[in-house]
Amino acid sequence: MKKIVLLGYMGCGKSTIAQNLSKITNIPFLDLDTCIEKRANLSINEIFSKHGEVYFRKLEHEMFVELLNSSENNIIGLGGGTPCYANNHLLLQNDDIVSIYLKASIETLYNRLAQNKSKRPLIANMEEDEMKEFIAKHLFDRSFYYNHAQHKVSVDGKSVEETVEDILEILA
Ligand SMILES: Nc1ncnc2c1ncn2[C@@H]1O[C@H](COP(=O)(O)OP(=O)(O)O)[C@@H](O)[C@H]1O
Ligand SMILES: O=C(O)C1=C[C@@H](OP(=O)(O)O)[C@@H](O)[C@H](O)C1
Ligand SMILES: [Mg+2]
Incomplete structure (x- = not known):
C-alpha cells in the first residue's frame, strides 16, 4: 500500500x-507539523519566534x-508551506506515494482562517482585510508547487465526509 500525502494551503x-480518512480506512495518520513539534519539543509558534x-x-x-522513507503505511498531512521549499514538491511525484492537493478558494480559506489563525505564525498578527489580500497573493505564488500533486480534490462547499468520500474514490 502507498502512503497518502495531503497538501494544500x-x-x-x-x-x-487526514484524521477523518484515517478513522475510515484504519490507516494511521501523521501530521507533519505535530511530528516537527514533538521532535523540537516546541510549538510551531515557538519554532518560528x-x-x-x-x-x-x-x-x-x-x-x-x-x-516518506519510513516503511510504515500512513496518511500524512503536510503543512501548507511544505511543498514550496527545499524542492519538496518534486517528492510529491514519487511513484510509491499518492499525493492529493486539497484545493480551496480564497473565500473558503479566508472564512476558515479568520477564526483560526493564532497557531499559524504567518498570519497570526494580521488584520482581517490584510489577511484576505495576503491569502490571495500567497495562494497564487504557491499554486505552482501544489499543482505537482498527482491528484486534486476541490473542497469548496463540501463537508468533511464529502471530501473524504472524494479521496476514497481516488484511492479505489
Ligand atoms: N468541510 C470542511 N473540511 C475541512 N475542514 C473544515 C470544514 N469545515 C470547517 N472546517 C474547519 O476548517 C479548519 C481546517 O483546519 P485544518 O484541518 O487544521 O487545516 P490545515 O491542516 O490544512 O491547515 C478546521 O478548524 C476545521 O474544523
Ligand atoms: O503555510 C505555511 O507556510 C504553514 C502552514 C502551517 O500548517 P497548516 O497548513 O496545517 O496550517 C504550519 O506548517 C506553519 O504555520 C507554516
Ligand atoms: Mg494542519
Missing part, C-alpha cells in the same frame, strides 16, 4: 481530513523525507 483541511522560518523549513524538509 493553510486551512484547506489537511489535518482534519525562537529560531525563525528558515530553521523551521529545514526541520520540515528533514521530517518530510524521514516520514
Whole structure:
C-alpha cells in the first residue's frame, strides 16, 4: 500500500481530513507539523519566534523525507508551506506515494482562517482585510508547487465526509 500525502494551503483541511480518512480506512495518520513539534519539543509558534522560518523549513524538509522513507503505511498531512521549499514538491511525484492537493478558494480559506489563525505564525498578527489580500497573493505564488500533486480534490462547499468520500474514490 502507498502512503497518502495531503497538501494544500493553510486551512484547506489537511489535518482534519487526514484524521477523518484515517478513522475510515484504519490507516494511521501523521501530521507533519505535530511530528516537527514533538521532535523540537516546541510549538510551531515557538519554532518560528525562537529560531525563525528558515530553521523551521529545514526541520520540515528533514521530517518530510524521514516520514516518506519510513516503511510504515500512513496518511500524512503536510503543512501548507511544505511543498514550496527545499524542492519538496518534486517528492510529491514519487511513484510509491499518492499525493492529493486539497484545493480551496480564497473565500473558503479566508472564512476558515479568520477564526483560526493564532497557531499559524504567518498570519497570526494580521488584520482581517490584510489577511484576505495576503491569502490571495500567497495562494497564487504557491499554486505552482501544489499543482505537482498527482491528484486534486476541490473542497469548496463540501463537508468533511464529502471530501473524504472524494479521496476514497481516488484511492479505489
Ligand atoms: N468541510 C470542511 N473540511 C475541512 N475542514 C473544515 C470544514 N469545515 C470547517 N472546517 C474547519 O476548517 C479548519 C481546517 O483546519 P485544518 O484541518 O487544521 O487545516 P490545515 O491542516 O490544512 O491547515 C478546521 O478548524 C476545521 O474544523
Ligand atoms: O503555510 C505555511 O507556510 C504553514 C502552514 C502551517 O500548517 P497548516 O497548513 O496545517 O496550517 C504550519 O506548517 C506553519 O504555520 C507554516
Ligand atoms: Mg494542519
